[in-house]
Amino acid sequence: MKLDGPYYFGKTVKQPFEALLEAARSALQAQGFGILTEIDIRNKIKEKLGEEFRPYVILGACNPSLAHKALSAELPLGVLLPCNVVVYQQSPAECVVLAMDPVGAMQVVQNPEVTTVAAEVKARLSKALDSL
Numbered sequence: 001m002k003l004d005g006p007y008y009f010g011k012t013v014k015q016p017f018e019a020l021l022e023a024a025r026s027a028l029q030a031q032g033f034g035i036l037t038e039i040d041i042r043n044k045i046k047e048k049l050g051e052e053f054r055p056y057v058i059l060g061a062c063n064p065s066l067a068h069k070a071l072s073a074e075l076p077l078g079v080l081l082p083c084n085v086v087v088y089q090q091s092p093a094e095c096v097v098l099a100m101d102p103v104g105a106m107q108v109v110q111n112p113e114v115t116t117v118a119a120e121v122k123a124r125l126s127k128a129l130d131s132l
Contacts, residue, residue, distance in 0.1 A: 003098065007105060009125075010098030013132055017055040017089045020132065024059065024087050024097050027128040033061040036082050056088040061099075066121050073113035080105055083121060085129075097132055099125040 001012045013020050025035060037060030045053040062082040070077050085099045102125070106118040 008098045020095045031124040031128045032063045036060045059085045070117040
């Protein structure tokens with residue numbers, strides 16, 4: 001099932017969490033994204049607060065050539081990078097994968113060159129998520 005919001009897009013998937021997380025990494029790589037950061041929210045909440053939380057991982061994805069284009073057009077843009085993709089367990093039988101909508105996020109920049117790059121990033125992120 002497709003999921004869309006003002007700052008994200010994604011879908012629900014009937015797949016185990018670990019399998020979807022690995023598939024998301026592979027799908028992003030196939031679209032030219034590397035994973036710069038990986039934050040396991042469940043483990044951090046357990047470690048820092050002693051609380052339980054659902055499986056939830058944030059992947060900081062970056063396509064170097066597109067990041068270069070965007071930063072060349074708007075140097076302070078680094079505060080909005082990388083593109084975050086989240087994978088979390090919705091229920092025992094269903095997980096969610098979401099990506100930050102770069103077109104929505106970059107509207108605050110108001111730079112036509114950045115808008116063009118954001119559209120290309122969104123197209124690649126969409127292809128990655130659609131393949132899952």
